Amino acid sequence: MSYFDKLMAFSTYLPIREAFFNSRNGRYGADAEDLLYNGPFTMTRWVHGAHIRFEKNELYWDKDRIRLNVIDMPYITSDSNAVLNLFKDGKIAVAGLDAETLDNALEQRWHLNRFNDGSVFFLEFNHRPERLTHNLNLRKALQLVTDPGELVFKVMKLPGNLPGESLFPVWLRGVDGPFRQEYPAPQHRVDFDAARRHLELAKQELGLAEMPALVMLTGDNPISNKQSEYFQNVFKKTLGIDVKIDKQIFKQRLAKMTSGQFDMVMAGWGPDFDDPLTFGDLFSSWNANNRGRYNNPELDRQVRIAQASLDPKTRMDAFAEIQRIIYEDAVILTHYERGVVYVRDPRLQGVVRRAVGTDPDYTNASIVDS
Numbered sequence: 001m002s003y004f005d006k007l008m009a010f011s012t013y014l015p016i017r018e019a020f021f022n023s024r025n026g027r028y029g030a031d032a033e034d035l036l037y038n039g040p041f042t043m044t045r046w047v048h049g050a051h052i053r054f055e056k057n058e059l060y061w062d063k064d065r066i067r068l069n070v071i072d073m074p075y076i077t078s079d080s081n082a083v084l085n086l087f088k089d090g091k092i093a094v095a096g097l098d099a100e101t102l103d104n105a106l107e108q109r110w111h112l113n114r115f116n117d118g119s120v121f122f123l124e125f126n127h128r129p130e131r132l133t134h135n136l137n138l139r140k141a142l143q144l145v146t147d148p149g150e151l152v153f154k155v156m157k158l159p160g161n162l163p164g165e166s167l168f169p170v171w172l173r174g175v176d177g178p179f180r181q182e183y184p185a186p187q188h189r190v191d192f193d194a195a196r197r198h199l200e201l202a203k204q205e206l207g208l209a210e211m212p213a214l215v216m217l218t219g220d221n222p223i224s225n226k227q228s229e230y231f232q233n234v235f236k237k238t239l240g241i242d243v244k245i246d247k248q249i250f251k252q253r254l255a256k257m258t259s260g261q262f263d264m265v266m267a268g269w270g271p272d273f274d275d276p277l278t279f280g281d282l283f284s285s286w287n288a289n290n291r292g293r294y295n296n297p298e299l300d301r302q303v304r305i306a307q308a309s310l311d312p313k314t315r316m317d318a319f320a321e322i323q324r325i326i327y328e329d330a331v332i333l334t335h336y337e338r339g340v341v342y343v344r345d346p347r348l349q350g351v352v353r354r355a356v357g358t359d360p361d362y363t364n365a366s367i368v369d370s
Contacts, residue, residue, distance in 0.1 A: 002310045003275040009357060010273040040066045040363050050076055067350075067366040078221075093345040094360075098223070099157050105343055114160040115340045118355025120169050120279065121268035123216075123231065123333040126260055127294040132214065133263045137202035139330035142264075144195035145238040146231075146333050148188075155230045156223070160339020167269075167283075167326050168319065169337045171355055172276050175312045179276055183320035186327040192238055199239055213242035217262035220247040224266055227335070257291040265291065268338070274356045276319045280306055283331055292331075299325045 007013065016028075020036055027034050032046040040060050045053035054071040057063065075086055080098045084105065087095035097105055097112070105112065123146075125133040132138060148163035162170065166185035174182040203211060214235075218228040225247070232243040243264075248256060257265050269289070271278045281287055284303045285295040302325070305318040326332065344351070349368045352361040 001307075002312070002315060003273065003277060006273045006275045012272070041068075041071060052076070066363065068362060071362055087343060087345075090345075093348045094351075095343050097158075097341045097343065100222075102158060102341065110343045111346070112159065113342050113344055115342070115353045116160065116162070116169075116171060116355060117270065117338050117340050117353075117359070118169060118171060119268055119270040119338040120164060120167060121266070121335045121338060122164065122167070123335065124265050124267045124292050125294075125330070125332065126263050126265075126292045127331075128260050128292070131260075131263055132206060132212065133292075135202050135206055136330065137198040137205060138211075141195045141198035141202060141239055142235060142241075143188075143330045143333055144191045144198065145234055147190050147234075148335055151227065151230060152336050155226060156336070158339070158341060160341045162337040162339065164334030164336045166323050166334060167279050167332065168276055168323055169271075169279070172279070173274075174276075174316045179316060179319065183316060183323065185323060188327070195239060199241075211239075211241050213244050214263040215244050215246055215261075217246045217248065217253060217256055217265040219253055219266065220249050228266060260291070260293065267291070267332075271356050276316070277303075277306055280319050280322050283326065294329075294331050296325060296329065296331075 001007070017036055021028050024030075024034050029035055032043040035043065037043065037057055038060070040057055040063070041054040042057045043052065044055045045051060052073040056066050056069050060066065075083075075092060077083060080096070080101045083092070083095045084097070084101045086092045088108070095101075123142075125139055127134050148165070152161045152163045165188065166180065168179055168185075170178060170180050172179040174180075176182070199211070203209070216228055216231065218224045228245045228247075232245060235241045235243050246256070246262065253265075256262060257267070269279060269282055281303045283290050283294045283296075284300050285293075285297075286300075299322055302318040302321045306315045306322075309315050309318070340353075347367050347369065348365065350362075350364040350366050352364065353359055354361065
């Protein structure tokens, strides 16, 4: 297995002390005392949804290198304005920004930090035979009126996000360099006339005089609301297709995705391990995360090649073919690669951000007098 070492770094494969696990009677990981720690910090306080505290682990093998004694997270909130005010008042050292708080941060002339967290977001279609979106021409019509650049730069308006071009993000490595440089994504162009032609073909194939409303399943949060309303407007304005937005909290959205209660769903995927396969097998017929139940024997064959081959070039050729199939078959509509923008107290140094692995990593962090 060519990616075995990458897979072993994935937290799912980290070992658990079996005797301790069994001693918790099903509560392993439920509270701070229900975990064991062998890293640079131990969790000493966990008030769910309110407060987390980490302290230096005196039993850590390299404890003399650890310069922080305590990491305190005393305020857990999804209110971005509250977070920014806590940062402004000097009560927290790091604050994430969104489109609403970015202008405020710029007015303060704070230094902005950017980071690509490795995730890709997309509109996933339901490919089950009973759904209208099973029709390729309908999916192509929707694809041809979608402009990821407009979404990122005019709607989301947050530095760091990249317009989506592929299921495979730009940071993945190929044979000798970045995968997307060695295997460029199919060139996407908005074409309203071609989209309308595909829509007419779809109506004929489906035996419809008019296209019924489509259901778009989405999360119940500000960014999801903004994106779903944008696509609702685009599909209505350019193709005359009505879209009903089904807003759900995460747990219920996941349940509806799994049971197939949608025509389209706002979805995304973040990497588990540092290999293109972490994205490449997502729409194989056997993958439980393939919520739309897309099934293509040729894509499955290419995934098997990527899984089994030890030759880097053979594997990357397979991923390139998967990339082509996903675009040409309009399996999903890729929207953006997520960028994170945040402000950090300049005295906090040495924090490492990663797309794969521990993020953020405070192992080498320290407080430096300004």
